[in-house]
Amino acid sequence: MRVLSPKKLVCFLSIVVLLSLPCTASATNSAQSTFVHCLVNHSDHSHPIKEAIFTPNNPSFSSLLQAYIRNLRSNTSTTRKPFIIITALHVSHVQASVVCAQRHNLHMKIQGGGHDYEGASYVAEVPFFLLDMFNLRSIDVDIETETALVQAGATLGEVYYRIAEKSKIHGFPAGVCPTVGVGGHISGAGYGNMMRKYGVSVDNVIDAQIIDVQGRLLDRESMGEDLFWAITGAGGASFGVIISYTLKLVRVPENVTVFEVKKTFEKNATNMVYNWQHVAPNIDNELFIRLILEVINGSENGRKTIRATFIALFLGDSKSLISLMNERFPQLGLKQSQCIETSWLQSLLFWDNMDIAATPLEILLERQAKSLKYLKRKSDYVKEPISKEGWEGIWKKMIELENGVMYFNPYGGRMAEIPSTETPFPHRDGNLWKIQYQANWYESGKDVEDHYINTIRELHKYMTPFVSKNPRQAFINYKDLDLGINHxxxxxxxxxxxxxxxxxxxxxxxxxxxxxxxxxxxxxxxxxxxxxxxxxxxxxxxxxxxxxxxxxxxxxxxxxxxxxxxxxx
Incomplete structure (x- = not known):
């Protein structure tokens, strides 16, 4: 082995140190300048891109970055920030971003509504720039053809509001959180409280526009059925930049019925939950009953107990609902006084925990989330009913952990009729319901974060005997990096x-x-x-x-x- 002299060794180490140093500010500015120059040259000159480019020196940079971050875990002082934000104002701005990023070997992140649970749409371990789609949010509703052309930057609340402006008997089956962005929600399959009647969101998509890796604007015909299939359930960010979706609207009654019933462990919650699992996936398709399980302080000496919340949407009147519930789910004891008849649009306020009577419908046009928090989510699918002993063990584990909430969304109905290969979303026939595990907290700090995340992981682990296996299924729109990271x-x-x-x-x-x-x-x-x-x-x-x-x-x-x-x- 050849040994370097001390002088040559010092020289060699000096070179290594110099090469490992980060780029100077001058070099960084030069790279930014070159990239910006490329963007300007490759965008439509009738729609200047300069107004859409924000560098860290721009006074609006921080507010733009903060505007659509929904998970505070992805917004700390040590979180890597983009070196440029492009708030696309025109399709040509997206095309220029794709072409120039490849030309200069730059990593691009695509952000819509910002509800990516793990922040993967606006955070990266390597230097990156952010393509923000929030300005591309036009919505064109055509009641005659019962369709809507919706750009990816629109929110679900905006879509619902614009549909209702044109018709009181049309809607679209998607999520109940109005600030969620259309592009991410639908490209990952999407779902909502009408899925037992109409399937998931992508089951009602008839066309799309995407910018591909070559910077071309493609529709369903020009992209081909394979690519169209891929972006209706696998997340569009793997294949291009989603520009818009053409949605097939669905019919809804002028009046629907909603209710919410809460029961604790002491008030026979075990029996109700046990019966819910047999009823909810098999009842009339017009009825969707979500179950929420959470730990609360009980009435006895402040001891912890379990509360089960049953929240429902029925595509019909309250009288018909009461008759159906008395026949199929009498254990819940639903009363007429617990039912609210309202329009489909107003029912969305109810599902987002807003007062229907006191809240103006225009709140659906608000793009900002009501509150920000630190959060972690996980998911599961259940194929077989859980025994009463199983449920009692789950209660005990939840009380032991003290934190963690589980949302149970029943399948069946239309969900069981569509083949698992129809779209990339495979979780249809054979599943009784989907579980979302939630942990939310408001204090910063690693110890607090570790506590809540470990709690939700332990609850998820405890549920292993009750959920799908080989593979243990998960929902792409509930992104969970615990499942693995690709380098x-x-x-x-x-x-x-x-x-x-x-x-x-x-x-x-x-x-x-x-x-x-x-x-x-x-x-x-x-x-x-x-x-x-x-x-x-x-x-x-x-x-x-x-x-x-x-x-x-x-x-x-x-x-x-x-x-x-x-x-x-």
């Missing part, structure tokens, strides 16, 4: 498969093939995006398919030798 290196396919199978089951491999075809350089990527298929990934995919068919010999010659000797099968 987009040589092991990208293998890292992606860890979380990808949980989110997409058997649809994962088709998504990988589409991704590899439309974005072979893996430009559109994030911590849990669909990976491209490298050579080693292709071998793995072929191997998995062969294993399912028990045809291993062509891939592993040694198996042939062992088989001949009677050592296999």
């Amino acid at each position: 987009h290196g040589m092991k990208s396919y293998f890292e992606g498969r860890v979380y990808g199978v949980n989110y997409f089951k058997d649809n994962f491999n088709r998504l990988v093939q589409i991704k590899t075809k439309v974005d072979p350089g893996n430009f559109f990527r994030n911590e849990q995006s669909i990976p491209i298929l490298s050579h080693i990934g292709r071998v793995r995919m072929v191997t998995e398919k062969s294993l399912k068919n028990s045809i291993l010999f062509c891939l592993f010659p040694i198996n042939l030798v062992m088989a001949r000797k009677g050592l296999m099968f």
Whole structure:
């Protein structure tokens, strides 16, 4: 081994140190200037992009960055910030961003409503710029064709309000949080309290516009059915930048009925929850009954207890609802006085914990969240009813942990009628309900964060015997980095498969093939995006398919030798 002299060693180490130093401010400014110059040259000159570009030196930079961050965990003093924010004002601004980012090898994050639970749409471990879509939010409702052309930056509240402006008997099946952005919500499948009647959001999408990796604006016809299929349930950020969706509106009654009933453990909650699980997925499709379980202070000496909340939307009048509940779910003891008849639009206020009588409908046009908090979410799917003993064990565990809330959303109805391969969203037939685990807190600090996150992880772990297995299914719109992170290196396919199978089951491999075809350089990527298929990934995919068919010999010659000797099968 050759040994360097002390003088040469010092010189070598000095070079290493210099090369490892971060870029100077001058170099950073030069890179920004070059990128901005590229943006200007590649955008439509009739729609100047300069007004949409914000650097950290701009006084509006911080307020723009803060405006759509919903999870305070992704907004700390140590969180990496983008070096530029582009608030696209025109489609050409999106096209320029894609083209110039690739030309200068820059990492791009795409933000819509900001409700990404893990902040993956606006936070990165590497230097990045932010493409914010909130200005592209036009909504064109056509009642004659029962459709709406909605740009990705619109919020669900805005969509609902604009539909109701044109018709009192039309709606759209999507989420009940009005500040959620359309682009992320729908591209990840979307769901709401009409899914038992009309399926998830993407089941009611008939067209889309996307900017692909080449900067082209494509619709369903020009992008092809494979790419259209991929962006209706797998998250659009893996394949391009969603510009708009064309939605098929659904019919709703002029008056719907909502109710909320709360019961504690002491007031027979166990029996009600046990019966709910048999009724909710099998009752009339017009009725959706969500169950919320949480720990509260009981009436006896301040001891902790479990409260079960049943909150429902019925696409009909209260008299019909009472008759149906008396027949199918008498254990709840629903009374006429607990029912509220209202318009479908106003029912959304009820579901967002607002006073229907005192709250103006225009609040649905508000784009800011009512409050900000630190949060962690996880998800599960349940295929078999849980015994009373099982529920009592869950109560005990929740009381022991003291924190953590579980939301149970029943399936059945239309959800059970659509094949799991119709869209990338595979969690349809065979599931009784979906669980969302919630942990919310308002104090900052690592110790506090660790406490709440570990609590929700422990509750999730406790639920293992009761939920889906092989894989343990999860919902992509409830993004959970505990399932795995992709570093987009040589092991990208293998890292992606860890979380990808949980989110997409058997649809994962088709998504990988589409991704590899439309974005072979893996430009559109994030911590849990669909990976491209490298050579080693292709071998793995072929191997998995062969294993399912028990045809291993062509891939592993040694198996042939062992088989001949009677050592296999």
